[in-house]
Amino acid sequence: MKLNDLERAMLAGELGPAVKEAIEHQVKVGDFFGAEDFVPVTQAHIMADTESLGEAGVAWVERLARSGGRVRVPTITDPRGTDFARFGVLKHPQWIVELERRAVKAFTGLGVLMTDTCINYQTIQAPARGESVAFGDTGVVIYANSVCGARSNYEGGPAAVAAGLTGRAPRYGFHLASHRRATLRIVVSFQPRTLNDWGALGGVVGRLAGNYWAVPYVEGFTEVPGSDALKHFGAAMASFGSIALYHLAGITPEAEDCGGTALPVAHRIGEADVKALQSAYADGNDVDVVVFSAPQLSLYELQKLAGLCNGRRFVKPLLAMTSPQVKPDADRFGLTQRIEDAGGHVLSGMCFYQSYAREIAEANGWKRLATNSAKLVNILGGYGYVPLLASMERCVAAAESGHL
């Protein structure tokens, strides 16, 4: 990689050992992908839950902080592994809480802002078109690239820490205009109505596209989706297919110039394809727990959920997870109270699958989990759950009856 004077100084250790280690990591990754140089980034976003870091990762961040490392650009975090105010709800043991506290202290020592959110494009600051960022959650990256027209690769935890410390990222992949052009054209003849339909459709597109370097161009929608619909659509596409960028004809900002209409139609997706994915997550109807998470809920999703909780009394746990930015508004507007009056729980700053899903399943006796998140059902099979996908309405009813 070609380095400028500042980057050479970083590599030589003139800006401290943490920056040196960071840029060494970035050069290794950049060389692997043939990056010619670095691109300055305006913000970084770190997956920072301790289930991912483990003790070894926390110790690494602590060491960086002790060595004087400080981030050079605004750097924020993905959800934590617990809600410190409510960890008893999930029966998180004390060792998890303590490891989380260590992680918070270490990241804070680096100057990281503990936003603990995977919906920062809704709650912190959405990037602008063409803005280069270093985001570290697949759902965040695909939304930023596709809906905002910003530029980011998947920057996993250590890489996002490195980007925060150096203020730059290797210039490859979706930082390059050439990689942002459509690679396959998909025609849709199904207009999703619910968030789980949007997520399931995203999952179908992700499976068809199949790998990180594919850029689907999707056409055929008759209505313009809102932010929450695109949140679920993109998060599921990223989860099922490792996709980081898509274009929607007539909707997303780069669709017109991405070359999608010049491609032959590779796939046609109808309602039957979406239903087929959903039916793969409909094994029986008994439910142990209902979860709304992945991504964290917006204020509007919580408002809808609160409305569905009116007059109900749950016999199964219902967990709704949101960001620390949304939670105070949900409290202020009485939404939290309405959900909790029915027996549900609103948890803040965490996301279910990043919160030691295997351990809480064992502690609580949970196996059959109902959710409206296509991303969540795709993840949880490996954690020993039988995940069930249904609309928010059916999931809430399941919390009341114990059956989907």
Added chain:
Amino acid sequence: MTTLFRARQALGRPVRGEALVAHDGFSARYDLDRIRGTFSRPAHKLAGQSYNGRILVLDTAKGGVATSWMLHEMASRGIVPLALVLNSVNPILVQGAAFGNVTMLVGFDGDITAQVPHGATVEIDPAARTLAITAAPR
């Protein structure tokens, strides 16, 4: 007789071990029981098999960014694949391999999962970007 395959991208140190092969994806969060060191996703073609000390020959990366931390965490406990060999990757796997010091080879002529027999002994030389089959499956 040794069969040799050349990759387009490589990372890490030379290793030798038994290949665990499947035309399936890889994500540490989605697919593994990292405590037991086994593939835990029921639908994964390697479900139930131990990955510890094996050379994984798989198709591509799945979603999720946690693998970039998790390979490092797995290595710290000594329950980690010896190497990852894939047809294609996303940045997360590369960042994770770099951070966790896990050897990686990526990109071949043809589907590498169709060319390396499951259970074969293979040698990987990242500097030469080669994978050599040195012994047939036992």
